[in-house]
Amino acid sequence: MRVSSFAWVLPCLLPFAGVVAQSRPAPSAALGALTVEKIMRDPAQWLGSSPTNIGWSEDSKLIYFNWNPEKARRDSLYVTTPAGRAPRKVSPAEQRALPTTAGEYDRAYARKVYEKNGDIFLLDLKTNRTRRVTNTADRETSPAFALGGKLISYTRAGNLYTWDPATGETVQRTDFRRGTRPGSGQPTDPAEKYLRAQQLALFEVIRQKDQDAKARVRTQKALARLSPKAIYLGPKTVESIQLSPDGRLVTYRLVQEPANDKTAIVPSFVTASGFTEDISTRTKVGAPQTAYEMGLYDVARDTTFALGYKDLQGLDELPAYRKEYQLKAKPPVPADSAKAKQKPATELRRVVPYGPFWSDDGQRAFLVVRSADNKDRWIVSLDPATRNIKLLDRQHDEAWINGPGIGYDESEATVGWLPDNRRIWFQSEETGYSHLYTLDVTTGQKKALTSGKFEVQKTRLSRDRKTWYISANKTHPGEQQFYRLPVEGGALTQITTLPGASEVTLSPDEKMLAVRYSTATKPWELYVMDNKPGAKARPLTHSTTPEFESYAWREPEIITIRARDGADVYARLYRPTTATTQGPAVIFVHGAGYLQNAHKWWSQYFREYMFNNLLVEQGYTVLDIDYRGSSGYGRDVRTGIYRSMGGKDLTDHVDGAKLLVDKYGVSPQRIGIYGGSYGGFITLMAMFTQPDVFRAGAALRSVTDWAHYNHGYTDNILNEPYNDSLAYVRSSPIYYAAGLKGALLMCHGMVDTNVHFQDIVRLSQRLIELHKDNWELAVYPVEDHGFVEPSSWTDEYKRILKLFETNLKPAPDAPAGGQ
Structure with a gap:
């Protein structure tokens, strides 16, 4: 999976036309001595508005960003060039023609699939041609390449679909349904089971209708052999639906929301209606939490399975703080007593699975599994054929797991495969600081690629997958700089050097850096520089006003x-x-x-x-x-x-x-x-x-x-x-x-x-x-x-x-x- 790292990922669809003078706020009086009234004004009106949401066009010729030099009520989309052409506002017509959300690239970075306004689009990066994949009233999400790039997959209304660019054919791959199967199974309540058996024994007509109903089900199943299996979810919902690279397996995550979770209400007194209006907010700590499990649908066998985690190392370990309460609550037991020899009942902690993450050749997969109490994060290999998992790495913390590149959920975790389809990479706080590691899934050998008393804050692989690009605070805890590192490890090469913080967005051709840069006294501005160590950063925006600049902050x-x-x-x-x-x-x-x-x-x-x-x-x-x-x-x-x-x-x-x-x-x-x-x-x-x-x-x-x-x-x-x-x-x-x-x-x-x-x-x-x-x-x-x-x-x-x-x-x- 190759997901773009910025929000505006734009093809060069339109020329850079109509260059206008860079907007600067009108001169204003000097700020003078500070007062609360002066500094607490609307910052857009007197301080200025920094550029945000930086992104490149796919041909690396344009830089897009949100900005507000006109002191409007909200930011607008602007565009400029690496050469420093004056930024201009992007017209509504241009914006409608641009993909404005992140998407996924194929392995060759020749195509990109993305969602826009609830529909799916496919962009050919060689021809700049965009094809519309869906055009429905429903919202389609989570676009991805499937079957080695032959198909486009996406979800609609909680189900997985694929679209074939060659034929235009759309196929529904799953049939998840809320509730229980109509007329499904036998009653489980003993009284109901007795009554059903009695009815079938007493009445011929009831027996015949029951047999006819079973025959209809068999016939419908035979006729619908090529349709996806109807999977009834009961009270659960489904998310994170994926098709395996060979198309034989669908993985998904089942979500069970807690029943009767009480939500706090915040009343709003000053409203347009003149009536007090209640705002439903959240539960309080300790309330029942959402439960998750990973399901697998074997397409060929038309069978579903739930993945088990009972053998995960440490899943039955009681957190240290709970042991303290047990010791306080229970009197000591003599070592030779019968009770002391009894093994206490195990209490398996709940977990949240993420993934699977598939190797490029589709032969291997791994999951990231977190305990619900966030005291453990396991990385496990997944064997789709046997549905077995095998521990690859465990990070345990008696406090809680977090840190840059680790995060609480899938979107914050930095993990993936190396090109050899044998090693995975991830970040861990194993040494006390978040660093980059690789691990061979066949031998279990783990290697630290970075080390030291600093944090690796962001990580990505180059498109040729030979170089790491890393943001880190290596020079000082209060600085953020951009580095590169050979894929097998070695010395970090620092690329940005200006003191302060450099937030880098790499161009698609990886030759240029769009840098959002600031110091303690100067708000964020947009710069551009060559992707070379020590290259000069050239400013592209000037956002602060003369009034703000008149004061010696x-x-x-x-x-x-x-x-x-x-x-x-x-x-x-x-x-x-x-x-x-x-x-x-x-x-x-x-x-x-x-x-x-x-x-x-x-x-x-x-x-x-x-x-x-x-x-x-x-x-x-x-x-x-x-x-x-x-x-x-x-x-x-x-x-x-x-x-x-x-x-x-x-x-x-x-x-x-x-x-x-x-x-x-x-x-x-x-x-x-x-x-x-x-x-x-x-x-x-x-x-x-x-x-x-x-x-x-x-x-x-x-x-x-x-x-x-x-x-x-x-x-x-x-x-x-x-x-x-x-x-x-x-x-x-x-x-x-x-x-x-x-x-x-x-x-x-x-x-x-x-x-x-x-x-x-x-x-x-x-x-x-x-x-x-x-x-x-x-x-x-x-x-x-x-x-x-x-x-x-x-x-x-x-x-x-x-x-x-x-x-x-x-x-x-x-x-x-x-x-």
């Missing part, structure tokens, strides 16, 4: 903090031009948990970056820490919060506060903290459990009780609340609210479908019952988790600034008060 220092456990923690430091003895400081806490912000490129928290500049103008020292749990630093940092959110992630901030006092002259009585989402959670934990360190805090869209957050995120870190209740109590701010001393501001959107408004309401009630009066809650009736309206951003950050000015600027001996 501060480049933060990247420092390391030696944490109390000896770990090096990276951080951004902003210092006032004129040092103030015993001055105030603010610590910003990034959100998402597993995210990196102490880096050398333009932050996705650009509003907070500008607000930190404003704080420095006002005399604050600002620290922005990549605390434990952040991405970019390997497994140990990623899992440092396992079963204890508000543990090392919080002490990293306390250690950062100590560094501000010891090294940068900050007053220990004048330190504030703020952040949103996970950053809001840390702020609450800081204000509740470290009240003598943090005098004031602003907690935005905060998780207050992890038992009320979603399953996919929380279960990995804290396990299930009914299995690991101690981890939830240990990690949830609502249990520590009694410790509040300083001034607390909380801000939350009322239609937040991620961290529900209910979270902050529950904490507010807790604070009321604790008779706390040094807190404030600001609500935003039309905002979801990520604020959109400039008015909301402005109101929120004016309140944050007021909080800090009121509580951190007075003399250290002044009492901490409300706002």
Whole structure:
């Protein structure tokens, strides 16, 4: 399978006509001193809009991207050339003629099949001719080449179809049906079985009708011999349907949704109708989860099978945290007792299968299998004839499996076959950092192609499959550079060199790189360069406005903090031009948990970056820490919060506060903290459990009780609340609210479908019952988790600034008060 790595994969269908002058926003007044009102305006109107969604035409002559230099309400599609012709907007007529979604190439990269607007198209890359494969009211998806490229396969209404380019014939390959087969089988209930036998024994006419019904079924089956087998799914649905390379096997994944899963409702109060409208959102952590199994349909034998995993190594192992609870709950048993000699009953964990991934010659296949609790990932070979699986590689983590190129699902996993049809490749955190490996499925020999204390973040094979192209943070955790590597391994050759981050989209002929590049002080712009080490990158866009450029934005220092456990923690430091003895400081806490912000490129928290500049103008020292749990630093940092959110992630901030006092002259009585989402959670934990360190805090869209957050995120870190209740109590701010001393501001959107408004309401009630009066809650009736309206951003950050000015600027001996 060869899937394009970018969203716009465009043939050279149209000439580059009508070149226009590159759009630049009209000049505007200099920004001057920063204010909340200035920096929280609509960024498209005064900062500029960076190019996104970069892609090449199939002939490597054009570069397409989304952009908004005209300050419109949304981005538009633009096109330029590697030579640097001025970008121009693509007309609606042109866009209708272009394939706008990713697709799949055949082995020779001579054809590409793709989906557009629910129909399937086949593009001949030599002639630039496009053929329409389907034109229906139904939506067709998942196009692929089948039978060695002779057919095109796709799915429609939950079934697999193929289309023959030579004859135009369409064949339905599966017949999946919801429910149970009409009149199928005998009753299983004993009472019903008795009644049926009684009816057949007593009445001749009933016996004859039963025999006639069975005869009709046999006749219909004989007449329909060439049709696919009707496979009844019961309450399940089907996905990931694939035809094996030889056409003899159809693989699919069965999905069983949990019954009666209760979904949280978020009411929206400010609506166009004038009535309160309910938004159905999600379940909470620990709710019953979707179950998966892999099915196989043997076409020749007209038989279906379910793949079993009971022999997977470690599938019956109890996670370590569960063993702790068992030890606490059960008294010790004497070693010589009969009970001690009994083998405990095994508990097989649920799994989620992905694949299969077939070799080019169609002779071999492998699956990626993950445990539902994400503590194991197995790679297993699949023998289609025997339906047996064989372990190739197991990655186990008592915390949870993740990391670049590994991910939670098939779309995030980086795996495949090498051209010898004998070795597979994949990424693993086996050494503590995500690196690239190959494994011989015939001998089991595994080889690491990269190694070191850095992460391989993206990987792809060249079209001739002789070279790896890799994005990695090898030079510094806060840089992203592009490399190449021989397919058999060796030295990494660095191609991009500019400090900061280079997001690379390789041209189809692999001679050029379209590079989205930024630094800590300059937003993303589009560049182009030759695919050669040290080649010069040439700019293709200029997106920022004169007003934005008129301000001398501060480049933060990247420092390391030696944490109390000896770990090096990276951080951004902003210092006032004129040092103030015993001055105030603010610590910003990034959100998402597993995210990196102490880096050398333009932050996705650009509003907070500008607000930190404003704080420095006002005399604050600002620290922005990549605390434990952040991405970019390997497994140990990623899992440092396992079963204890508000543990090392919080002490990293306390250690950062100590560094501000010891090294940068900050007053220990004048330190504030703020952040949103996970950053809001840390702020609450800081204000509740470290009240003598943090005098004031602003907690935005905060998780207050992890038992009320979603399953996919929380279960990995804290396990299930009914299995690991101690981890939830240990990690949830609502249990520590009694410790509040300083001034607390909380801000939350009322239609937040991620961290529900209910979270902050529950904490507010807790604070009321604790008779706390040094807190404030600001609500935003039309905002979801990520604020959109400039008015909301402005109101929120004016309140944050007021909080800090009121509580951190007075003399250290002044009492901490409300706002």
